[in-house]
Amino acid sequence: MGRGVDRLLADFGHELPSIPQPPAKERDPRLFAPMSRRGERRPLRGWSPASAPVSVWRMAADQAPVLWPLVSAPGLPPRGAQMGIDHFSGASMYADPNGWVLDPAIPVSNPNIFMFGKPGQGKSATVKAFCLRMMGFGYRTLVVGDPKDEYEPLCRALGVAPIAIGQGLDARINPLAFGPLGANWDRLGRDEAQRRAGIVFSRWLTLIRGLVGSQKVGDRPVPFGPSEEKVVDTALKALTGHAAGNSVLTETTIPHLWRALDEPTAELIEACHYASRQHFLDETRLLRDALGILVHGTLRGLFDDYTTIDLDWAAPIQSLSLSRLEGLGDEAVGMALLCLNSWGRAMRETAEPGDMRIVVRDESWKQLRLGLEAVKSFDADLRLSRRDGDIQFAIAHKPSDLLTAGDAGSQASAIAKDMLHLADxxxxxxxxxxxxDELEHLLGLGPIATEIVTDWARQAPGRALWVVGELMAKVATWLHPAEAALAWTNAKLEGALP
Ligand SMILES: Nc1ncnc2c1ncn2[C@@H]1O[C@H](COP(=O)(O)OP(=O)(O)OP(=O)(O)O)[C@@H](O)[C@H]1O
Ligand SMILES: [Mg+2]
Structure with missing residues (x-):
């Protein structure tokens, strides 16, 4: 060992200055007596993995945070659209409905979303932000019916011209179009042609059933039972040439169908087993009148001819503006939404793999209110989403909107209630x-979750409880200033003020 520098210098008579040391502090008495790793060597002592007895508590998931407020549930994985802050975990909240379906750790089995909220709480703004942010992940958006034209600024910002539908405008949509399934029909094998025909005819029947069943005689819906179904199916197959075994089918329209039933051919009468022409006309009067209202009534000039618009399916967003129908009443808007849904479904029937869409149904309660058949048509759309990967995003004011489809306990209200399970x-x-009350009973939210919705979320637009399967996130959606400008829906109100 050598000498240190100070010692070396001292040997030659140089003293280095030293820092005065503070007097040593008296040590605090030990709080815990030192203990060997094996514990005290006495009876009933020693080492134990848990020093305190484990007590068992039973409580609902929403009560647990009261006792353990600092323990947060595991949040959702950071994938997909970053929506805002999850106030439960304090972290960012990400939405990725298809990713959630594929992730076994997240208890959802479909990518559909139902959104509820009082008017003005930011439903549409949240949808717009979600769609915009999902575009980065390859999703395109289809707004099937925008009753307030409020998606137009978003479309324009993305360089897409929204399509307006209304009386006196050029845009027409034929809900009885074949859609992409009709392409190259003449080159299809027999089995494939049959398969496609099955899909197309069943879609049309669902639509006609919805349109007819939405109309009322007194306060009862116009019936659409097996006899009406047979008549419509037979007429459609005759009109398209399917009945004659044609290899190329002809597109038909609702007025053609109405005329075919109003002036029935002998083949149609016979195929539907009616004794005479008069018998046919007597039995189908209600059906014909209901279809006649579509041809001559409020929706005339909208869905009664061949489609004139050409949607660019590669565009990031497409929206069909419906504000011009507002004056026709909620029922007409609901029927228009039915027609658009059917047509929109047709357009998605042969979606290419990787062509991922968010299908937005803003103000969907208008359609659901039409009755049982309209609910069934909506239900069919939601069920299909798992197959083609579309995210169906339906917006309504409150959960009980779904039940206005029929009286309590009716089939319509039962289906609508079940429909809640089609959106996880x-x-x-x-x-x-x-x-x-309805949040608790229809959605099964506990009192704490219900209070988040009725209190915390009420205090600012965009705040919401996200229920993803059984996971919950208390999310405040943040809009970028550019998004806020696109989602600003108070312009009219602002303009009305002095
Ligand atoms: N996250 C948010 N942050 C700030 N402002 C927001 C947010 N979400 C919505 N807003 C504002 O609140 C207003 C109402 O929003 P929005 O139109 O989306 O409500 P809504 O629930 O769709 O209403 P309605 O039921 O009438 O359609 C808009 O002007 C929007 O800019
Ligand atoms: Mg809205």
């Missing part, structure tokens, strides 16, 4: 206290 993700924006 629910986004619940602010609601009034009066809706608390």
């Amino acid at each position: 993700t629910k986004i619940l924006l602010g609601q009034d206290q009066a809706v608390a």
